[in-house]
Amino acid sequence: xxxxxxxxxxxxxxxxxxxxxxxxxxxxxxxxxxxxxxxxxxxxxxxxxxxxxxxxxxxxxxxxxxxxxxxxxxxxxxxxxxxxxxxxxxxxxxxxxxxxxxxxxxxxxxxxxxxxxxxxxxxxxxxxxxxxxxxxxxxxxxxxxxxxxxxxxxxxxxxxxxxxxxxxxxxxxxxxxxxxxxxxxxxxxxxxxxxxxxxxxxxxxxxxxxxxxxxxxxxxxxxxxxxxxxxxxxxxxxxxxxxxxxxxxxxxxxxxxxxxxxxxxxxx
Amino acid sequence: xxxxxxxxxxxxxxxxxxxxxxxxxxxxxxxxxxxxxxxxxxxxxxxxxxxxxxxxxxxxxxxxxxxxxxxxxxxxxxxxxxxxxxxxxxxxxxxxxxxxxxxxxxxxxxxxxxxxxxxxxxxxxxxxxxxxxxxxxxxxxxxxxxxxxxxxxxxxxxxxxxxxxxxxxxxxxxxxxxxxxxxxxxxxxxxxxxxxxxxxxxxxxxxxxxxxxxxxxxxxxxxxxxxxxxxxxxxxxxxxxxxxxxxxxxxxxxxxxxxxxxxxxxxxxxxxxxxxxxxxxxxxxxxxxxxxxx
Numbered sequence: 001x002x003x004x005x006x007x008x009x010x011x012x013x014x015x016x017x018x019x020x021x022x023x024x025x026x027x028x029x030x031x032x033x034x035x036x037x038x039x040x041x042x043x044x045x046x047x048x049x050x051x052x053x054x055x056x057x058x059x060x061x062x063x064x065x066x067x068x069x070x071x072x073x074x075x076x077x078x079x080x081x082x083x084x085x086x087x088x089x090x091x092x093x094x095x096x097x098x099x100x101x102x103x104x105x106x107x108x109x110x111x112x113x114x115x116x117x118x119x120x121x122x123x124x125x126x127x128x129x130x131x132x133x134x135x136x137x138x139x140x141x142x143x144x145x146x147x148x149x150x151x152x153x154x155x156x157x158x159x160x161x162x163x164x165x166x167x168x169x170x171x172x173x174x175x176x177x178x179x180x181x182x183x184x185x186x187x188x189x190x191x192x193x194x195x196x197x198x199x200x201x202x203x204x205x206x207x208x209x210x211x212x213x214x215x216x217x218x219x220x221x222x223x224x225x226x227x228x229x230x231x232x233x234x235x236x237x238x239x240x241x242x243x244x245x246x247x248x249x250x251x252x253x254x255x256x257x258x259x260x261x262x263x264x265x266x267x268x
Numbered sequence: 269x270x271x272x273x274x275x276x277x278x279x280x281x282x283x284x285x286x287x288x289x290x291x292x293x294x295x296x297x298x299x300x301x302x303x304x305x306x307x308x309x310x311x312x313x314x315x316x317x318x319x320x321x322x323x324x325x326x327x328x329x330x331x332x333x334x335x336x337x338x339x340x341x342x343x344x345x346x347x348x349x350x351x352x353x354x355x356x357x358x359x360x361x362x363x364x365x366x367x368x369x370x371x372x373x374x375x376x377x378x379x380x381x382x383x384x385x386x387x388x389x390x391x392x393x394x395x396x397x398x399x400x401x402x403x404x405x406x407x408x409x410x411x412x413x414x415x416x417x418x419x420x421x422x423x424x425x426x427x428x429x430x431x432x433x434x435x436x437x438x439x440x441x442x443x444x445x446x447x448x449x450x451x452x453x454x455x456x457x458x459x460x461x462x463x464x465x466x467x468x469x470x471x472x473x474x475x476x477x478x479x480x481x482x483x484x485x486x487x488x489x490x491x492x493x494x495x496x497x498x499x500x501x502x503x504x505x506x507x508x509x510x511x512x513x514x515x516x517x518x519x520x521x522x523x524x525x526x527x528x529x530x531x532x533x534x535x536x537x538x539x540x541x542x543x544x545x546x547x548x549x550x551x552x553x554x555x556x557x558x559x560x561x562x
Contacts, residue, residue, distance in 0.1 A: 008367040015364050016382070019441060022397035023386045025407070029400070037400045040414070079291040086288035090281045102292045105300055107492065109499020109543065111516045115536040116303035118523060119310045123321075139299040142292060200390055203501050207523065216392050223396060223506075236393040247388045251381050 027237035035226050037233075048234040055231065061218035065199050068130055068214060072137035073145075073194035077187060079138070080145030087146075088153040106143035113139065114207035121208070128210035136204040141194040148193065148254065152186030185253040192250040196243050215239075304540075311534035318527060329534035339535065342515040347542060349429055349504075349514060350497040353436040354490055357444045360437065365448035365485075366478075369455075380449065387442035395506050398435040402426040402507065427509025435503050440496075444489040451485025452478070480561050487554050494550075495543050515539055 025037075033043035052058060083102055086092055092099075105113060113136060121132050160182070164174040180187075202216040209217055219235065222228045286293075311329055314322040333339045368379045386394065401407045402425040409421040425431065455478060463473040501516040508514065515535060522532030 002370040005367065005371050008363055008371065011363055012367050015360065018438065019383065019386050022394055022401060022438060023389055025397050025400060026393055036405060040410075079295060082288040082290075083292040086285040090285035090288075092285045092289065093282055098289055098293065101296050102289075105296065107495055109496050109516075109539065111499040111501055111519060112307075112536050112540050113300060113303075115519060115523070115532060116300070116307040119529060119533055120303040120306040122529070123306060123310065135299050139295060142295060146292070196388055200388075200392075202392055206501075206520075216390070219390075219392055236390060240389045240393070243388050243390070244385060247385060248381065255377070 023240060026233050027240060030230070030233035030237040032230075035230060048230040052231040052234045057213070058215075058218060058231075058235065061213045061215045064130060064209075064212055065215040068134050068137060068205075069195045069198040071134050072141055072198040073191045076138045076141035076194050077145045077149075077190045080142050080149055080190065081183075081187065083142075083146050084149035084153055088150055102146060103143045105139045110140070110201075110203045111207075114204050117204070118207045128208055129212045130209065130214075132208040133205050133212075133214065136208055137198040137201060140201065140204065141197050144197060145190040145194050148190045149183070149186050152183055152189075152254065156182055185256040189250040189253040192246050192253075196246055196250075200243070307533045308537055310530050311537050313530040315528045315530050321529060329530045330538075332531055333534055333538060339515075339518065342513065342518050343535075343538060343542060345429070346498050346514040346516070346539070347546070349432055349436070349512075350494050352433045353440065353497050354494045356433060356437040357440055357493055358448075358486065358489055361441055361444040361489075362448055362486075365445050365452055368449055369452035376453075380446070383445050384442040387439075391439060392502060394439055395435055395503050398431065398438070399426065399507050402431055402434075426507060428511040429508070431507040431509075432504050432512040432514075435507050436497050436500060439503065440493045443492045447485040447488035447492070448482065449485070451482045451488075455481045480558075483554070483558060487550065490550055491547060495547060498543055498546075499539060 028041070029037045030048055031044050031046070032041045033045040033047070034041075087095070087099060117132055117136050118128070121128060126132075160178055161174055164178045165171070169177065200216065201214075202220070205214045205217050206220070213221070215235075219232050222232050310321070312325050312327065314324070314326060314328060316322045364383065368376060368383075372379055399406070403409070404421040404423060404426070406421075406426070408425060409418075412418045413421065459477055459481070460473055463477045468476065499516050500514065501520055504512045504514040504517055508517075516539075519532050519535045519539075522528045522535065
């Protein structure tokens with residue numbers, strides 16, 4: 001009954017092209033020997049990659065982004081781990097309310113969170129910079145991590161924990177020797193994906209970073225100048241390749257040891 | 269060994285659950301709820317100089333918002349654009365999710381990974397790429413001119429609302445594909461067979477069985493695309509031009525060059541209110557529809 005559908009298949013191929021052409025265009029132009037991104041291509045060059053290597057502000061921005069990304073992903077995975085445990089292990093009172101509250105930062109427009117944070121931060125007389133950016137990224141990543149970890153925990157056999165308790169382990173050792181190793185792939189996936197989200201996040205950093213640029217803010221500041229632009233393409237090409245690899249690793253980890261259960265409903 | 273008090277505490281599942289939840293709840297309270305309350309308070313203040321804000325209560329900023337037509341127009345346009353983005357994304361991704369759920373037998377996982385992978389690559393660059401595609405010297409125009417189909421570049425491709433809608437719909441595709449696929453994949457195939465056995469055609473089966481059963485995915489996709497895109501800043505800024513400007517661009521300038529924090533806060537509050545109303549409306553309609561169907 002549902003064996004073949006050529007019309008739909010052709011549609012899928014077209015949609016696939018629609019999805020990927022904008023992404024692949026930038027790496028192509030990153031080797032193009034011209035300031036302008038127009039076809040036909042002028043010639044092959046590595047100049048933009050070399051130019052990129054020599055930008056000290058870019059290095060600073062990259063370093064800032066990595067710093068924020070690591071802190072944000074570790075802290076939000078940690079917070080999310082506890083929350084996911086609470087939701088999967090216990091029948092929480094006001095489940096809907098707490099669950100919704102924790103997911104909210106992921107759903108409401110980021111610009112509203114950015115506005116709220118810039119207003120409270122400046123009204124307390126504090127200086128904008130990487131600290132409020134990191135806080136906002138933790139807020140933004142936590143719901144994501146929680147969804148990933150919940151889906152991991154739901155696919156896991158509670159009797160293993162119970163067996164450990166019955167054998168006389170206390171809850172700490174049960175967690176450390178049974179729960180944690182089983183959850184580890186999920187935890188690493190959560191760390192990786194949260195890092196990618198933070199690394200790519202623009203609007204919160206745009207409002208809150210002040211002069212401490214993160215990488216997306218640096219790229220934004222260069223977009224306006226055609227002469228400065230090509231090295232952003234080179235940078236973009238590298239970002240695209242590295243994030244794709246990270247994300248594929250995370251996807252693979254998420255399904256590791258999950259058997260046939262492949263649930264994409266939660267967390268992307 | 270341990271005191272009774274501790275025992276009672278550790279026995280209570282609710283206490284344990286909320287201890288585990290506390291870091292997340294504290295985060296939401298201090299990094300989101302409290303700032304939002306301050307934002308609401310600030311929206312009732314007045315900016316008197318570059319750095320000074322007069323804290324006396326006034327509804328002046330809301331009056332400003334509604335007395336200058338540009339603000340309401342931008343808010344309305346943001347909602348309109350998001351509406352069309354949601355619609356376009358759903359219409360274009362539904363067949364895809366349907367194909368993966370029903371026709372793809374092997375490597376479903378691979379399909380899903382490939383369909384969602386672009387979502388993870390730099391948002392900024394993806395949006396910028398659309399400027400390169402749609403621009404006067406862009407990919408489409410140079411291709412058309414190269415083949416001699418047109419003599420002058422088509423200027424209407426970029427810097428308008430359509431460009432914003434296409435770009436956003438591309439950027440948010442993954443958020444539609446996943447919930448749609450999940451809800452379609454869950455459908456019990458024997459229900460469809462039953463429908464055919466009862467003499468329904470393919471189209472009737474789709475319309476009476478498959479589509480209603482996929483509604484949870486559709487609703488999920490609507491909410492998760494519509495709500496965030498109302499506040500999108502990057503896309504209208506890069507490909508929208510004057511015609512495609514949205515409220516977020518105005519809000520950003522109020523926190524930048526225009527330097528009017530209270531008016532920016534008021535605009536954000538009104539955006540949030542609008543988003544909540546729309547979300548409530550969608551949920552309400554869904555409940556009505558699903559009640560009628562069952």
